[in-house]
Amino acid sequence: MADKTPSKVQVAEYLDINLDLEVWECNKCSHGLGAATQNYKEGCLIRDRSPEDIHQPIIEGEYTFAPDPEWCRIIECYCPNCGVLIDTEYLPPGHPLTHDMEIDIEQLKAKHSANEGQ
Amino acid sequence: MSIQEVTLPEFNTDIDDLFARMNPEPQTSMEEEYADEMSDIDFSIFRHKLATIATEGKEVMAKLGVSSALRSEDSGTGVYTASGDMCGAAAGVYYHALSGQLPIKYTLSKWATEESVRIEDGDIFFSTDPIYGATHTPDQIAFMPVIVDGILVGWVSAVAHQADVGAMEPGLSAVARNAWSDGVRLLPQKIGSNYGLREDLVQSIGNMTRVPDEQVLDIKARVAACTRMVRRMKKIAEDLGTESFVGAARRCVDDGRVQVRRRLQEFNDGTYRSTVFIDGVGGDMGLQRIHCAITKKGDELHVNLQGTSPQNPFAFNAYASMPVTTLANPFFSYLLSDVPPSVGLLDQIKMEIPDGTCLSASADAAVSCSLWPTFLLQAAAHCATMKMAFDSDHRDKLSATQSANAVGGYGVGVNQHGLLAADLYVDPVNGSGGGARPDADGVDVFAGIWGNYMDTNDAEELEIRGPYYKIYSRIARDGHGFGKFRGGSGQDTAYVAHKVPDALSHGTMGFGTKFPTAPGIFGGYAGNTTPGAYIIGSDVIDRMRSGEWDAPNSTGELVENRLCEGEYNFDYATYPAINVTDGDVWMMVGAGGGGWGDALERDPQMVVDDLRAGVISEFTVKEIYKVAYDPESLLVEADETEKLRDEARAERKQVGKPYNEFIQEWEQQSPPEHALKYFGEFPGTVA
Structure with missing residues (x-):
């Protein structure tokens, strides 16, 4: 576990939870991303990309070797401050974004306060 | 303990009951009395012996079998307590061993007291019914009791995928519409006694398939594995005493329960969600959603699949006992990879599946391709559990998701030797790319998502068995998810038909053509998409004869530059059986794992x-x-x-937009109507 300060816990590659403030923070630049009880994506910049931006089509036609942009979009979530790509989702157009991490803050506090005491 | 003492209540197909049967049975009085008799060191040696027995059984099966899937270890062997709880296993594929529990428990329930059947030393049982354990009809299970001095002390099983099972299409049938089109479905039943097979019954099973000789030989390979394991188990039970053996076998299960509780306590409480999408249902294309919400609290894990799409009219459905076994790979091979496998490891998982989904299909549903929706559940569960475990001392066990495209092919017909043969081309499936890791790329040409310990086909062996040969085999270019660490790439390969006596029936099954199946994690991109692709009437063989054939570096290069003459065809990853003959080429691009982190x-x-x-x-x-x-x-x-x-x-x-602004625009969009015909309500609600 890579705590930068006692009050901060890294819970994902680019996400910390500030236990004192109970907010999500970017692990790269410490920019706040909203209440830790909410979806961190609400504090991100969001972009809808064609999958062909990332997965290069090889041939033309219905089956291009790339995802079909009418069926599949890539949703990218960026830190508004440093621009790191925090999360990607492959979703059908219009499909709700996933609330992928809903961490029990009280248990997290208790766990890390117990760890500090060891 | 007599056999009657472990006889279980009547077995039925009720969903809740199937779940219960995947969990450990109540401890018997002998198990309780002798659970702690051994010292910790002796117990550790005992457990290691069980693992070695299972491994030996798996090797026996692989060496004696003829089906390509069996030989490439799409298989598992298990050892079980007297009540049928898995207490040790070797993979191949762990869920094959886990799924062996159900036919054993069915047999205890139905046949132990049935005068015309009974359970005796040396009996050989066999099952192919997906309701009672076989994950789909091709995953055939042989199992035998271990009886010492008249006391049932345990069971063994050998499970492996069979290349053809007499379904409405060769191989397995993606277009099957109901359970009666899935191929041979045998209830758990006795096919031999006194360590000998009933040849009439075995030949009859073979007779239900397109390739009877293969079926018969592979039954015998499974039974040989079981016989070897029974011999080893009996020796240990005789040396230790039956009571000690029974107690220690149960202790393997209960120790697993302790280990998983301890491990779960180390992860952060919360709810972790993942949603993935299938782009076809076997006989047609269309989106289906697999949603997985994993709530971890203390030492319990609750898995809720609400939001998963409804049962579809083709074969990409699974019975409700499957999703539990599906979790074997993320748990046994990742989060608990340092703990000996037993069903105790899944004991803390409670699963909630709404009725009528493609993962809780009705008993009359076609399920011969049940694995595909469960592969996606594995992908979703993998992603969610990795996020759960990130903030722990077990980060080194994590990865992004392996590819779940699982595009495999089959060929059934008379081979170049004049023999009926069926083969699976498992290289692109078993050679899928692994997920990226926190500090390293995923492994190229790693394994199928359902079993980390399988192998790809031996190319020369395939070429000897079937009227075709490989014309290239590469690590797929761009065949993985990009990221700070990239996913492993899959295998990119192609076959040309050669010396086909008449015509070979060839087709494929899988998905991930329009929608990728291996999500990236923490900003990593998903693995690649793979269409079906074949060339009718190519001149590859002529070019090879004249020395004008340079094997391409990828299927992409072949089709982009039209490196040979012929009629190029592109299709969904599951395309129906076609007849191929000399010169026809089929390309199979394996898919790769998801990426980890920002590229x-x-x-x-x-x-x-x-x-x-x-x-x-x-x-x-x-x-x-x-x-x-x-x-x-x-x-x-x-x-x-x-x-x-x-x-x-x-x-x-x-370019990025604030969340609320983005959502306002995003919610106005939807996929084309034809993409949603099997989806259920769009977007609907999820757990």
Whole structure:
């Protein structure tokens, strides 16, 4: 576990939870991303990309070797401050974004306060 | 303990009851009395012996079997307590061993007291029914009791995928409409006694398939594995005493329960969700959603699949006992990879599946391709559990998701030797790319998502068995998810038919053509998409004879540059059986695992190394990784790279929209209507 300060816990590659403030923070630049009880994506910049931006089509036609942009979009979530790509989702157009991490803050506090005491 | 003492209540197909049967049975009085008799050291040795027995059984099966899937270890062997709880296993595929519990428990329930059947030393049982354990009809199970001095002390099983099971299509049938089109479904039943098979019954099972000899030989391979394991188990029970053996076998299960509780306590409480999408249902294309919400609290895990799409009218459905076994790979091979496998490891998992989904199909549903929706559940569960475990001392066990495209092919017909033969081309499936790791790339040509310990086909062996040969076999270019660490690439290969006596029936099954199946994690991109592709009437063989054939570096290069003559066809990953003959070529592009982290954080030198190795394209270097390099020397231009990456980050901040603004526009969109015909309500609600 890579705590930068006692009050901060890294819970994902680019996400910390500030236990004192109970907010999500970017692990790269410490920019706040909203209440830790909410979806961190609400504090991100969001972009809808064609999958062909990332997965290069090889041939033309219905089956291009790339995802079909009418069926599949890539949703990218960026830190508004440093621009790191925090999360990607492959979703059908219009499909709700996933609330992928809903961490029990009280248990997290208790766990890390117990760890500090060891 | 007598056999009657472990006889279980009547077995039925009720969903809740099936769940219960995947969990450990109540402890018997003998198990309780002798559970702690052994010292910890003796118990550790005992458990190791069980693992060794299972491994020996698996090797016996692989060496004696003839089906390609069986020989490439799409298989598992299990050892069980007297009540049928898995207390040790060898993989291949762990869920094959786990699923062996159900036919054993069915047999205890139905046949132990049935005068015309009974359970005796040396009895041989067999089952292919997906309701009672077989994950789909091709996953056939042989199992035997271990009886010492008249006391039932345990069971063994040997499970492996069979290439043809007499379904409405060769191989397995993606277009099957109901359970009666799935191929041979045998209830758990006795097919031999006194360590000998009933040849009439075995031949009859063979007679239900397109390739009777293979079926018969592979039954015998499974039974040989079981016989070997029974012999080993009996020896240990005789040496230790039956009571000690029974107590220690149960202790394996209960120790697993303790270990998993301890491990779960180390992870953060919360709810972790993942949603993935299938782009076809076997006989048709269309989106289906697999949603998985994993709530971890203390030492319990609750898995809720609400939001998963409804049962579909084809064969991409699974019975409700399957989703539990599906979790074997993320748990046994990742989060608990340091703990000996037993069903105790899944004991803390409670699963909630609404009725009528493609993962809780009705008993009359076709399920011969049940694995495919469960592969996606594995992908979703993998992603969610990795997020759960990130903040722990077990980060080294994590990865992004392996590919779940699982595009495999089959060929059934008379081979070049005049024999009926059926084969699965499992290379692109068993050779799928692994997920990226926190500190390393995923493994190229790793394994199918359902079993980390399988192998690909031996190419020469395949060519001897079937009227075809490989014309190239590569690590797929751009065949993985990009990221700070990339996913492993799958195998990219092609076969040409050669010396086909008449015609070979060939087709494929899988998905991930329009929608990828291996999500990236923490900003990593998903693995690649793979269509079905074949060339009718190619001149590849003539070119090889005249020395004019240069094997391409990828299927992409072959089809982009039309490197041979012929009629090029592209289709969904599951295309129905076609007849192929000499010169026809089918290409199978394996898919890769998801990436981990932001691609702009990838070491530029690793990017250029991948380019040099042909694992990624120039497009990917420039457009995804934003690496500047000298095209001749392939040396990284560090300053220019940093500039390009700064520009890319600035562009993100410029183009990205605040959440609420984005959602307002996003919610106005939807996929085309024809893509939603099997989806259920769109978007509907999820757990």
